[in-house]
Amino acid sequence: MSSVTLTDIVKRFGSFTAVHKTSLEVPEGAFVTLLGPSGCGKTTTLRMVAGLLDPTEGEIQIKGRRVNDVPIHKRNLGIVFQNYALFPHKSIAENVAFGLKYRNVSKDDTKKRVSDALELVQLPDVGERYPKQLSGGQQQRIALARAIVIEPDVLLLDEPLSALDANLREDMRVELKRIQERIGVTTLFVTHDQSEALAMSDQIVVMSEGRVEQVGPPQEVYNTPASEFVANFLGASNIVPANCMGRDGNTFVFETETLGRIAVPADKAPKGAAAGPAKLVVRAEKLQLAPRDTPADGAVSVDAIVETVDYQGQAVRYFVRAGDRQLQAINMIDERPFAEGAQVSLRLRPRDCAVLPTI
Amino acid sequence: MSVERREARQPWILLSPALAAIALLLFVPLVFILIYSFWLRTATGADQIGFFLDNWQEALSDRFYRDILLGTLKIALITTIACALMGYPAAYFIARSRGNKAILLLLLMLPFWVSYIIRTMSWINILGVSGAVNSILLSLGIINEPIQMLYNETTVILGLVHFLLPFMILNVFVSLDGIDETLEDASNSLGATKWQSFLEVTLPLSLPGLAAGGLLCFVLGAGTYITPLILGGPTDAMFANLVYEAIITQLNWPLGSALSLMLLVVLGTLVLIYNRYLGMAQLMKGLG
Numbered sequence: 001m002s003s004v005t006l007t008d009i010v011k012r013f014g015s016f017t018a019v020h021k022t023s024l025e026v027p028e029g030a031f032v033t034l035l036g037p038s039g040c041g042k043t044t045t046l047r048m049v050a051g052l053l054d055p056t057e058g059e060i061q062i063k064g065r066r067v068n069d070v071p072i073h074k075r076n077l078g079i080v081f082q083n084y085a086l087f088p089h090k091s092i093a094e095n096v097a098f099g100l101k102y103r104n105v106s107k108d109d110t111k112k113r114v115s116d117a118l119e120l121v122q123l124p125d126v127g128e129r130y131p132k133q134l135s136g137g138q139q140q141r142i143a144l145a146r147a148i149v150i151e152p153d154v155l156l157l158d159e160p161l162s163a164l165d166a167n168l169r170e171d172m173r174v175e176l177k178r179i180q181e182r183i184g185v186t187t188l189f190v191t192h193d194q195s196e197a198l199a200m201s202d203q204i205v206v207m208s209e210g211r212v213e214q215v216g217p218p219q220e221v222y223n224t225p226a227s228e229f230v231a232n233f234l235g236a237s238n239i240v241p242a243n244c245m246g247r248d249g250n251t252f253v254f255e256t257e258t259l260g261r262i263a264v265p266a267d268k269a270p271k272g273a274a275a276g277p278a279k280l281v282v283r284a285e286k287l288q289l290a291p292r293d294t295p296a297d298g299a300v301s302v303d304a305i306v307e308t309v310d311y312q313g314q315a316v317r318y319f320v321r322a323g324d325r326q327l328q329a330i331n332m333i334d335e336r337p338f339a340e341g342a343q344v345s346l347r348l349r350p351r352d353c354a355v356l357p358t359i
Numbered sequence: 360m361s362v363e364r365r366e367a368r369q370p371w372i373l374l375s376p377a378l379a380a381i382a383l384l385l386f387v388p389l390v391f392i393l394i395y396s397f398w399l400r401t402a403t404g405a406d407q408i409g410f411f412l413d414n415w416q417e418a419l420s421d422r423f424y425r426d427i428l429l430g431t432l433k434i435a436l437i438t439t440i441a442c443a444l445m446g447y448p449a450a451y452f453i454a455r456s457r458g459n460k461a462i463l464l465l466l467l468m469l470p471f472w473v474s475y476i477i478r479t480m481s482w483i484n485i486l487g488v489s490g491a492v493n494s495i496l497l498s499l500g501i502i503n504e505p506i507q508m509l510y511n512e513t514t515v516i517l518g519l520v521h522f523l524l525p526f527m528i529l530n531v532f533v534s535l536d537g538i539d540e541t542l543e544d545a546s547n548s549l550g551a552t553k554w555q556s557f558l559e560v561t562l563p564l565s566l567p568g569l570a571a572g573g574l575l576c577f578v579l580g581a582g583t584y585i586t587p588l589i590l591g592g593p594t595d596a597m598f599a600n601l602v603y604e605a606i607i608t609q610l611n612w613p614l615g616s617a618l619s620l621m622l623l624v625v626l627g628t629l630v631l632i633y634n635r636y637l638g639m640a641q642l643m644k645g646l647g
Contacts, residue, residue: 052544072547085545089563098559102550150549 003028003186004049004154009058011044018044020210021058026154026188026203031180033189035197036207037233042190043158045207049188050156051075063153073102078147078185082159084139086131092118092142093127099150117145120179137168144176148183155180157189161196173199194234198222206230224268224354225281231356236284236317238327239356246275252355254280258325259302262350270357279356286352287329289318289344299347306342322346389623395616406613414617424601424618428625431598434512435581438519442576443569445520446527450568453528454535464532467525479518479589486514510592518586523579527572534568535561570637578626598622 004026011019019041026032034042047053049060051072060067067075078099086095096114105113118124121141131139140160147155160176161169177200180187191197197204198218206213206221206229214226225231228239242254242262251263252273262280292303302322310317316337318329329346331337338344399411418424453463470478485491486508493505508514538561546556584599591597596604599622605615 050544050548071552072544073550073552075548076550077548079545079548081541081545083539083541085539085541087542087546087560098546098551099549102555146545146549 002026003030003063004188005059005061006045006049007059007061009045009048009055009060011041011048011053012056018210019048019055022210022212023058024205024212024215026186029184029186030202031177031187031189031200032203032205033191033197033201034205034207035191035194035233036213037192039209040207041210042192042205042207046156046158046188046190049154050077050079076150076153078150078152078155080140080143080147080155080157080160082162084131084136084143084163086139086143086146088131090130091127092123092129092131092134095131095142096127096146096149098146103150113149117149118142120148120182121145122175136164137172140164140172141175144179148179148185152185155185155187157187159191160189162191162193169196176200198234206233208233224270226270226357228279228281228356231281231354236328236330238282238284238287240280240282240325240327242278242280244273244275244278244355251350254278254353254355256280258323258327259300259346259348262300262348262353264353264355265351268351268353269355273355273358276358278358281354281356282327282348283352283354284317284328284330286348287327288347289320289329289331289338290347292343292345294345296345296347299349302346302348304344304346306338306340306344309337309340311337320344320346392616392620395612396620398613400611400613404610411613414614417614418617418621424598424621427596427601428598428622431581431622432625432629434516434519434597435577438516438523438580439573439576441516441520442524442527443573446524446572447531447565447569449524450528450531450535453532454538455540467528467532470525475522476585476589478521479586482514482518482521482590483509509590510595512591512595514590515587515595515597518590519580519583522583522586523576526575526579530572530575531565531568534565534571538564570633574630574633578630581626582622 002025004024006022006024009019009022009024010017022041022045024032024045034045036042044053048055049062051067051070055068062075062077086092087098090098093114096117097110100110100113114127115124118127121144123138123141123145126134126138126142131142134142140163143160157176161172164172173196180200189197189200201218203215204218204221205215208229214221214230221230222234225234225237231237231239240256240258242256245253245255247253247266248263250266252266252269254262254264256262259280259282264280288299289304289306290301304320304322304327306318306320307326308319310319315330315332318331318338320327320329327346396414397410397412399407399409399413401407453460453467456463483490487493488505488507488509490508492508493502496502497505542560542564543553543556546560547553551559581597582599584597584603587595587597587600588603598618602615602619602622605611605618609615
């Protein structure tokens with residue numbers, strides 16, 4: 001059974017359509033991420049599920065119950081806001097206990113559940129303190145504790161990590177996922193950060209300009225993007241125009257100007273792929289730079305010149321010119337990176353290509 | 360000079376103009392008034408310099424002064440409560456309105472461009488015997504002769520509310536405007552209705568503004584003499600009117616000084632008690 005079901009949801013603000021006809025199912029217990037750049041409609045969608053916005057059209061169901069006309073305080077949702085939204089005049093324990101006040105929970109029970117929740121977020125001793133006395137990361141944990149202590153039907157997370165600094169964000173990511181798995185609550189997570197989405201989600205919903213571009217597990221969305229937008233938004237990709245020459249046994253043969261002839265395994269191409277113009281997605285980290293004189297070992301090999309070197313520590317991002325196209329490649333550094341202007345050979349294994357569906 | 364010493368001095372350098380002004384314009388005159396209050400006005404109308412307790416004895420023992428003082432505090436309190444009840448919703452409306460906040464605030468400031476005395480006198484044109492209300496009622500035939508609506512305690516309170524309401528609205532607005540609106544969303548999402556969220560979150564967080572506005576209205580209301588002078592009847596004098604009377608009409612500076620110090624001490628004590636119990640420091644706790 002799915003926990004949250006959106007059916008043909010539309011949201012308009014005046015003449016502006018923030019969310020175009022969208023349907024979505026969040027399975028029970030799943031961690032589903034709405035991913036996209038700002039203004040893509042992901043937060044609007046979340047706010048409609050939360051009851052903070054009314055959809056213009058369509059139906060929202062939570063646990064099989066239509067909630068369009070159910071006010072927010074009766075939806076039994078746990079929401080974690082981007083800015084934590086802790087009550088500054090209440091102690092941490094009072095903050096966490098807040099939702100229990102409206103649920104006929106006895107005093108003893110409240111005490112126990114609050115301390116359990118604080119235990120779960122690994123801050124058992126801060127109950128007496130006030131929000132301002134905690135760090136940003138700690139406040140975030142308290143906001144999470146406050147949202148889950150009420151045992152919500154759905155946990156809604158609105159960019160909860162974006163206000164934290166980079167190191168803390170990665171720790172919290174692991175922590176958040178651990179807690180979500182432990183209590184098994186259905187979670188709808190909104191982020192613009194692809195690495196958060198890839199690391200945490202069971203399902204990623206990639207959105208752009210108010211439309212869903214692709215829905216799928218992280219690996220599927222990453223490896224076989226359904227559109228140019230998805231390919232570019234998740235990681236660094238090169239989109240290479242190609243011409244499909246047709247099927248040859250277990251491969252589709254593509255002719256490209258930049259990378260020559262590539263025989264892509266049939267399972268990498270969308271169903272119904274046929275001869276004609278097409279687009280290949282080549283992930284930047286799958287494009288390897290090698291000295292010109294080394295053997296290609298069955299990989300596609302094309303001559304190129306390094307134009308820009310963007311050193312990143314354990315990896316390096318190159319912008320290289322092959323023919324009249326600039327491509328980017330992200331390689332782990334072995335000994336030392338290639339210098340700008342170096343004459344190199346680009347290597348690509350055909351099975352590392354993905355083919356975009358032709359529309 | 361060391362860096363620490365220079366840094367320790369800096370606040371005092373910045374404060375010095377204000378401190379100088381307060382010392383010269385407030386503290387020194389207060390000392391004069393204190394000295395005056397122990398002088399004595401003789402039957403000839405001349406002030407006798409010395410240390411006499413007569414004025415204080417009169418001010419503290421005469422029931423007349425005590426009753427007017429209590430009446431003054433009552434009027435100030437009613438005015439403050441009325442301002443809070445009327446001002447809070449208005450402030451809430453302005454704080455939550457989108458787009459036209461600046462215009463609404465400008466409208467709130469507009470009355471300050473007209474003299475307080477003129478604003479107070481405008482009520483005569485509205486409620487007076489030949490004022491707007493009476494004229495309308497007469498022309499509609501609802502009444503046959505004008506009703507006397509002015510010059511009583513109610514019109515004094517009306518005038519004070521008119522004068523003080525913007526102070527209340529501004530103070531409450533400032534604290535409401537600083538409250539993050541997602542706090543109400545968070546409260547709603549946890550199961551509180553809109554009204555419960557208001558009572559649990561918004562109202563407590565706006566109390567510092569309400570307390571500051573209330574204090575301002577009370578002190579300004581209790582210290583006024585213009586409103587009762589213009590809108591009150593002969594029996595509606597407030598305490599400041601007695602000071603005015605003693606000093607301006609009777610030219611009895613020693614008694615006027617004793618009375619004004621008495622009002623100062625009473626109001627000062629009330630402010631201290633207020634601070635202790637509705638303590639603003641207490642309210643600010645947790646707000647960081």
